[in-house]
Amino acid sequence: MAQPQTDAMLLEGVRAICHCLDRAEDRRGYETDWRGRRFGHALGVALPATVEEVSRLVAYCAEHRIAIVAQGGNTGLCAGAVPIRDGGGRQLILSLRRMNRIRRIDPLTDSLIAEAGALLQEVQHAADGAGRLFPLSLGAEGSCTIGGNIATNAGGNAVLRYGNMRDLVLGLEVVLPSGEIWHGLRSLRKDNTGYDLKQLFIGSEGTLGIVTAAALKLFPPLRQVDTALLALPSCAAALNLLKALQTREDLPLTAFELIGEQSVRLVCEQFPDRSFPLASDHPAYVLIEAGWTGHHRSDAFEQCLARVWDDCGVADAVVAKSDAQAAALWFWRESITEAQLRAGPHLKHDISLPIAAIPEFVDQMDAALHSKFPGLRIVNFGHMGDGNLHYNLNAAPGVTAEKLQAWQPEIERLIYEEVAARHGSFSAEHGIGQTKVGDLARYRSAVELNLMSAVKNSLDPEGLFNPGKVIGLRPFDKACGDES
Numbered sequence: 001m002a003q004p005q006t007d008a009m010l011l012e013g014v015r016a017i018c019h020c021l022d023r024a025e026d027r028r029g030y031e032t033d034w035r036g037r038r039f040g041h042a043l044g045v046a047l048p049a050t051v052e053e054v055s056r057l058v059a060y061c062a063e064h065r066i067a068i069v070a071q072g073g074n075t076g077l078c079a080g081a082v083p084i085r086d087g088g089g090r091q092l093i094l095s096l097r098r099m100n101r102i103r104r105i106d107p108l109t110d111s112l113i114a115e116a117g118a119l120l121q122e123v124q125h126a127a128d129g130a131g132r133l134f135p136l137s138l139g140a141e142g143s144c145t146i147g148g149n150i151a152t153n154a155g156g157n158a159v160l161r162y163g164n165m166r167d168l169v170l171g172l173e174v175v176l177p178s179g180e181i182w183h184g185l186r187s188l189r190k191d192n193t194g195y196d197l198k199q200l201f202i203g204s205e206g207t208l209g210i211v212t213a214a215a216l217k218l219f220p221p222l223r224q225v226d227t228a229l230l231a232l233p234s235c236a237a238a239l240n241l242l243k244a245l246q247t248r249e250d251l252p253l254t255a256f257e258l259i260g261e262q263s264v265r266l267v268c269e270q271f272p273d274r275s276f277p278l279a280s281d282h283p284a285y286v287l288i289e290a291g292w293t294g295h296h297r298s299d300a301f302e303q304c305l306a307r308v309w310d311d312c313g314v315a316d317a318v319v320a321k322s323d324a325q326a327a328a329l330w331f332w333r334e335s336i337t338e339a340q341l342r343a344g345p346h347l348k349h350d351i352s353l354p355i356a357a358i359p360e361f362v363d364q365m366d367a368a369l370h371s372k373f374p375g376l377r378i379v380n381f382g383h384m385g386d387g388n389l390h391y392n393l394n395a396a397p398g399v400t401a402e403k404l405q406a407w408q409p410e411i412e413r414l415i416y417e418e419v420a421a422r423h424g425s426f427s428a429e430h431g432i433g434q435t436k437v438g439d440l441a442r443y444r445s446a447v448e449l450n451l452m453s454a455v456k457n458s459l460d461p462e463g464l465f466n467p468g469k470v471i472g473l474r475p476f477d478k479a480c481g482d483e484s
Helices: 007-015 024-031 051-063 120-129 146-151 235-248 261-270 300-308 323-334 336-343 355-372 401-421 437-443 446-459
Strands: 019-021 045-047 067-071 091-095 102-106 111-115 169-175 181-184 210-217 224-232 253-260 284-292 316-319 350-352 376-383 388-395
Touching: 007 019, 007 051, 019 024, 024 045, 024 091, 051 067, 051 091, 051 169, 051 181, 051 210, 067 146, 067 210, 102 120, 111 120, 111 146, 120 146, 146 210, 224 235, 224 300, 224 323, 235 253, 235 284, 235 300, 235 355, 253 261, 253 323, 261 284, 261 336, 261 376, 284 300, 284 323, 300 316, 323 336, 336 376, 336 388, 350 401, 355 376, 355 388, 355 401, 388 401, 401 437
Parallel strands: 045 091, 067 091
Antiparallel strands: 019 045, 102 111, 111 210, 169 181, 169 210, 224 284, 224 316, 253 284, 253 376, 350 388, 376 388
16 A cells, blocks of 8 residues: 655655745745735645646646646735635645746737746737737736736726737637646637637636646737826716717727726825825826827827817816826826725725716715725725726724724625626626635526536546635535535
8 A cells, every 4th residue: 555645755756847946935925925815835836847847747746636726926816826724735836937938929910929927018028029019907017927817817907998818818728637738829810619718717717727828919009198187076977988988089098097086095195205186186087098009180189088078077187298297197096006005904896897887886885885884995996997996995094904804794795785786796807716705606696606616527626726716616505605
């Protein structure tokens, strides 16, 4: 009878395949999520350099029943790329950081093949060097990886025009839980040959397969980008402005970002050296970006804004006259998350709604939360153009972290119930990870959950790929409120 192998013996097998970190001080940064709230012990951190090494590693882990947690830049907000603390057995982190090559760029077919460990910013620069555009844009683009973007179906600032990551992927190379490699790196725009298998792995958070490379869509570069920050009397006015610019003016919008009054005030407080370019007491602001691929009148952007100004109730505006001024306007949108961290205890909610439902939701939810939880500061901002709000909350002075934590379950239930009633989603772009598994079980039907379980059971019957994330193995019994 074979003797059980120790951790040290198992790590020797991993090291025979690829580079591996096993000292506690080397593992620590990989074992802790970006927000510092979740930590799980890993047997080690494997760093393969080729898809063949990933394949051999997966087969080895399957043989020895070692769970694998695939990890890119570890910048996610739902702790989906770190081991779970309990119940995961032996877990090995598989970092794709060494698989970071741009394998091919083809400007004629507007496609690029990048390995999963390539940073998003590196892919953007590679496309730019070939005279093309890769449009995915995130605050973490200097540290997040393409594989992580695919695993979480990343959204970002340009979804309004180009779609999210699911819309930007042409083909994938994936290592399956069996160790087999699916060579699906086709760059075709049309391929109607059965099920579109790549879609199974996009957004699956490493629970079904490990993406090792991707064929991505490229686009014509933008000859000019115009940016403006506008002050408005309400969320409803912001929605009217969006529709007017999209339909009446046919403006080539790249971004339409909503920024609530409290979001502006919070950034002003936490960055006192920066001066907000408008009065900071308007109920709503929108940051607009339009990108032009062809020739147009230099004043076309401002003319569009002028024509809708009165009808949409615009109170004030500033238009960037240079790239530096545009970056200064984007600062007020991109610094909100950092301002929340500096301000102390806070809660984050990444929700999506039908765009028409946003004004009523914001008005009603603001009133309900202020009434029920005095001492909350509503820091609402997000990608209004595609219906995605980061409806966040900060504790006002006098509200302790413990009190906010005690309120959290009731606050989240209140917000998510209203989102569900309006046919929205409790997770727009951040995914499920560890932190939202219970919400998935609560707000998705038994039919959906059982379909997800069936896919998971089929591809990963031993449950070794990213255990404890998204959904478990067993069929879901909605009546019991948990997996059966």
